[in-house]
Amino acid sequence: MKQLMLGNEAVARGLFEAGCGVVSSYPGTPSTEITEEAAKYDEIYCEWAPNEKVAMEVAIGASIGGKRSFCAMKHVGLNVAADPLFTASYTGVNAGFVIAVADDPGMHSSQNEQDSRHYAIASKVPMLEPSDSAECKAFAKRAYELSEQFDTPVILRLSTRIAHSQSLVETEPRTELPLKPYEKNPQKYVMMPGMAKKKHPVVEQRIKDLTEYAETCDLNVEIMGDTKIGIITNGPSFQYAREAMGDSASYLKLGMVHPLPVEKIRNFARKVETLYIIEELDDVIERHVKALGIPVHGKDTFPLIGEISQNMVREKLAGEVPDTTALSDDIPVRPPVMCAGCPHRGLFYTLSKNKVMVSGDIGCYTLGALAPLAAMDTTVCMGASISGLHGFNKARGEESESRSVAVIGDSTFMHSGMTGLANVAYNASNSTVIILDNSITGMTGHQQNPTTGYNIKGDPAAKISLEKVCEAMGIRRVQVVDPYDLKTCDRVLKEELAAKEPSVIISRRPCALLKYVKHNPPFTVVSDKCRGCKSCMKIGCPAISMKNGKAVVDQTLCVGCGLCSSLCAFDAFDKGGDKA
Amino acid sequence: MNQTKSIMIVGVGGQGTLLASRILGHAIIRQGFDVKVSEVHGMSQRGGSVVTYVRFGDRVDSPTVDLGQADVILSFEQLEAARYLPYLKKGGKLITNTQQIDPMPVITGAAVYPENLIEKMKDCGADVLALDALSLAEAAGSAKAINVVLIGVLSNFMDFDKDVWNASINECVPKKFLEVNQKAFDLGASYERG
Numbered sequence: 001m002k003q004l005m006l007g008n009e010a011v012a013r014g015l016f017e018a019g020c021g022v023v024s025s026y027p028g029t030p031s032t033e034i035t036e037e038a039a040k041y042d043e044i045y046c047e048w049a050p051n052e053k054v055a056m057e058v059a060i061g062a063s064i065g066g067k068r069s070f071c072a073m074k075h076v077g078l079n080v081a082a083d084p085l086f087t088a089s090y091t092g093v094n095a096g097f098v099i100a101v102a103d104d105p106g107m108h109s110s111q112n113e114q115d116s117r118h119y120a121i122a123s124k125v126p127m128l129e130p131s132d133s134a135e136c137k138a139f140a141k142r143a144y145e146l147s148e149q150f151d152t153p154v155i156l157r158l159s160t161r162i163a164h165s166q167s168l169v170e171t172e173p174r175t176e177l178p179l180k181p182y183e184k185n186p187q188k189y190v191m192m193p194g195m196a197k198k199k200h201p202v203v204e205q206r207i208k209d210l211t212e213y214a215e216t217c218d219l220n221v222e223i224m225g226d227t228k229i230g231i232i233t234n235g236p237s238f239q240y241a242r243e244a245m246g247d248s249a250s251y252l253k254l255g256m257v258h259p260l261p262v263e264k265i266r267n268f269a270r271k272v273e274t275l276y277i278i279e280e281l282d283d284v285i286e287r288h289v290k291a292l293g294i295p296v297h298g299k300d301t302f303p304l305i306g307e308i309s310q311n312m313v314r315e316k317l318a319g320e321v322p323d324t325t326a327l328s329d330d331i332p333v334r335p336p337v338m339c340a341g342c343p344h345r346g347l348f349y350t351l352s353k354n355k356v357m358v359s360g361d362i363g364c365y366t367l368g369a370l371a372p373l374a375a376m377d378t379t380v381c382m383g384a385s386i387s388g389l390h391g392f393n394k395a396r397g398e399e400s401e402s403r404s405v406a407v408i409g410d411s412t413f414m415h416s417g418m419t420g421l422a423n424v425a426y427n428a429s430n431s432t433v434i435i436l437d438n439s440i441t442g443m444t445g446h447q448q449n450p451t452t453g454y455n456i457k458g459d460p461a462a463k464i465s466l467e468k469v470c471e472a473m474g475i476r477r478v479q480v481v482d483p484y485d486l487k488t489c490d491r492v493l494k495e496e497l498a499a500k501e502p503s504v505i506i507s508r509r510p511c512a513l514l515k516y517v518k519h520n521p522p523f524t525v526v527s528d529k530c531r532g533c534k535s536c537m538k539i540g541c542p543a544i545s546m547k548n549g550k551a552v553v554d555q556t557l558c559v560g561c562g563l564c565s566s567l568c569a570f571d572a573f574d575k576g577g578d579k580a
Numbered sequence: 581m582n583q584t585k586s587i588m589i590v591g592v593g594g595q596g597t598l599l600a601s602r603i604l605g606h607a608i609i610r611q612g613f614d615v616k617v618s619e620v621h622g623m624s625q626r627g628g629s630v631v632t633y634v635r636f637g638d639r640v641d642s643p644t645v646d647l648g649q650a651d652v653i654l655s656f657e658q659l660e661a662a663r664y665l666p667y668l669k670k671g672g673k674l675i676t677n678t679q680q681i682d683p684m685p686v687i688t689g690a691a692v693y694p695e696n697l698i699e700k701m702k703d704c705g706a707d708v709l710a711l712d713a714l715s716l717a718e719a720a721g722s723a724k725a726i727n728v729v730l731i732g733v734l735s736n737f738m739d740f741d742k743d744v745w746n747a748s749i750n751e752c753v754p755k756k757f758l759e760v761n762q763k764a765f766d767l768g769a770s771y772e773r774g
Contacts, residue, residue, distance in 0.1 A: 004605050004615060030620075108620045132616070132643075165618040165643035166605060236643070243584075243641035311646040322648030324666040325704045331663045332691035334592065334683035336628035367626065372688050537688065542627050545687050556723060 002168040007158060010133035010169045011100055012037035014140025016044060019177035021067030024049045024058035026415065027444035028074030029109040030163040031102035035072050039456045043174060048447055048456050051415040052077035056084045056099065063097035064189060066180035068144055072100040075116050076381065082119065087191050088153050089123045090199040095180045096147035098140065102158040105280040106307040111362065111379065115281035120155050120258035124203050126210050127155040127258040128219060129235045133167040139255065150206055157257060159280065161236040211259040219255035220264055226250065229317060230272025232265065232285055237278045237308050244313035260288045269294045276301065280308050338367050340543040341512035341559035343438050346483035349539050350490050351375040357404035359392060361385035361412050364442040372540045383416030386424060386433050393429045401430040402497045410466065411441035411449040418469065424502050425474040432496045432503050435466055439510040470504045477503035484509060486566050512559055520560025521576025525551045529572035536564040584637035586645040590664045591656025592681050593630045596727035599752060601632040603731050606748035608636045611740050618643035629660060654734050656726060657681050658697045665701060674706050675733050677713040677726060716767045725764035732768020
């Protein structure tokens with residue numbers, strides 16, 4: 001029987017069936033579930049690596065070692081892993097090596113909207129792009145065949161709508177593969193100039209061979225309907241186009257998005273009257289088709305920004321606009337918020353109160369940028385909080401050093417914060433770095449990391465001490481605070497800002513959503529005592545609201561962290577369970 | 581032209597919309613249709629507005645529901661019903677829990693929670709069924725069973741066998757919560773059709 005599977009789950013199933021033996025990844029929405037699902041198969045060794053570069057290098061090593069290997073990441077993760085990718089393109093593989101990269105058109109959960117196809121072009125490796133879960137599985141398996149046939153890494157490109165949509169998948173058994181022999185071969189695996197010069201022409205020939213493959217392979221398929229409109233498309237755009245146009249158009253669906261075929265596109269173009277390219281994000285296919293001298297509509301009709309949809313295709317190509325109903329009222333937005341009891345809240349309240357410049361980073365705590373806490377000045381990429389703060393302070397001098405901090409999560413610190421801290425210590429800025437240690441990788445949905453003491457399977461593992469890492473880097477001032485203890489947070493922040501040397505504050509308390517975290521009974525407001533001063537509203541707790549001028553605590557949301565109570569000058573919050 | 585049926589499940593992150601879509605997805609497979617279920621994970625789950633698209637038919641193309649396409653919107657919260665109203669097809673059914681959860685801009689006083697939303701949606705011509713699913717869930721034994729109460733209400737608007745729903749609930753709900761959830765489904769299913 002067919003199973004309903006998330007695109008990511010189907011990729012994991014593809015890895016399993018293809019006999020993949022080693023998986024190493026760093027979590028990142030929308031790619032995370034691939035590795036989580038792969039870890040459920042005992043036949044596959046799976047791990048969370050500290051970052052995407054490490055993950056990819058592990059996978060390259062495993063491939064050279066003779067096992068089919070894999071790593072997954074979100075689009076910005078591929079920036080981190082770009083270095084090994086470009087040279088793995090030269091070394092090629094021993095056993096098959098596949099990389100999944102998940103783009104996020106529409107930026108549902110990302111800091112930018114980059115198009116990963118450019119990496120396939122730049123690193124000269126083939127890229128496949130599925131349009132549903134069945135293809136996620138099939139293309140993952142095909143990627144291994146291509147990897148071994150053409151001696152190349154292969155990238156599987158997903159986007160949010162493919163990774164996070166469930167559709168039907170037929171499962172097949174695993175093909176168990178013997179470990180391939182490893183033979184020392186410096187000409188292939190040692191990329192220094194003498195060897196690399198010989199490999200580059202091989203890479204160029206490989207792309208020519210792969211283009212030949214693209215002309216005839218069944219990954220690129222024609223679906224002929226009415227020939228007035230022809231559509232060349234890929235990934236989720238194929239689904240939107242087909243729903244909107246049905247048989248009233250013809251399609252060339254590209255499952256292999258790099259390298260692109262030439263003759264296949266010319267043939268298709270000859271069969272249709274008007275040719276459109278429907279592709280999300282950049283005009284990659286469009287440029288290729290235009291370079292062939294074929295007249296085509298693409299980004300003159302469809303946007304470079306955000307997602308495409310069936311209505312958009314219907315409107316642009318058939319002139320149909322849907323009939324809709326809407327209220328005239330303004331509907332307030334409902335942005336994501338830090339959860340009730342979130343340990344980051346107390347720390348961000350302290351930063352907000354002290355009006356410091358906050359160099360931010362990527363994680364749940366990026367939500368600290370939103371009102372009412374509004375305690376973040378910058379967020380660029382993983383790890384940039386610490387290095388960015390150092391640069392900010394070098395530019396602005398001593399006065400800035402006593403009024404600015406970097407905030408970074410435990411997982412992000414392991415990912416790429418440590419090198420920034422080494423720079424702070426080595427190049428001596430009196431920067432204050434706050435590590436928000438909630439004992440988990442939070443935003444992506446609770447993955448273990450090197451500081452948590454557990455591995456991907458939940459088994460005990462080596463636990464890296466943040467304090468010792470900081471001390472080893474030469475940071476002499478390291479203090480640990482509990483972010484529920486606002487008084488101590490405030491005192492320690494002031495001390496470390498005043499200190500004339502680099503310092504680290506570790507704000508330590510596990511994520512309130514972790515299963516082992518015990519919650520206190522919910523607080524209630526003693527109506528007579530509440531003066532309606534709204535002091536408790538400054539922390540942006542989703543469990544507290546004002547009703548008829550008095551604070552009210554939502555009993556289903558409150559986890560009894562007590563932060564509101566410690567801010568109340570009138571003792572209006574009654575600790576649950578205390579009543580005699 | 582396209583016979584695909586579209587259902588949207590909308591609510592607030594943490595309200596249990598994912599279980600509702602899982603039960604619905606399993607029911608659709610048992611009924612023998614092609615199906616796609618699409619949701620966004622990550623940022624939007626931290627108390628933000630959440631939406632799941634469920635589509636089924638002989639062959640489903642797009643995994644998402646677009647404006648004016650939803651045959652049914654199943655809303656866990658009033659404001660979310662109003663937010664996604666433009667997705668309702670003309671003649672479509674809007675089922676909403678009457679619960680109100682203030683979003684952060686309302687909590688901070690930067691915005692106001694609009695009044696009489698259900699009346700206003702009806703005035704727009706929408707076919708609205710509003711019910712207090714929280715009370716029904718509590719009557720079934722758990723406030724958390726709102727999702728299954730609402731699936732019960734939804735079942736009245738879909739031509740699936742009762743066995744199909746029962747089997748899907750059995751498949752998706754942990755054994756220890758089965759009794760509560762079966763009761764919640766029955767309370768929803770026997771709720772008077774609006």
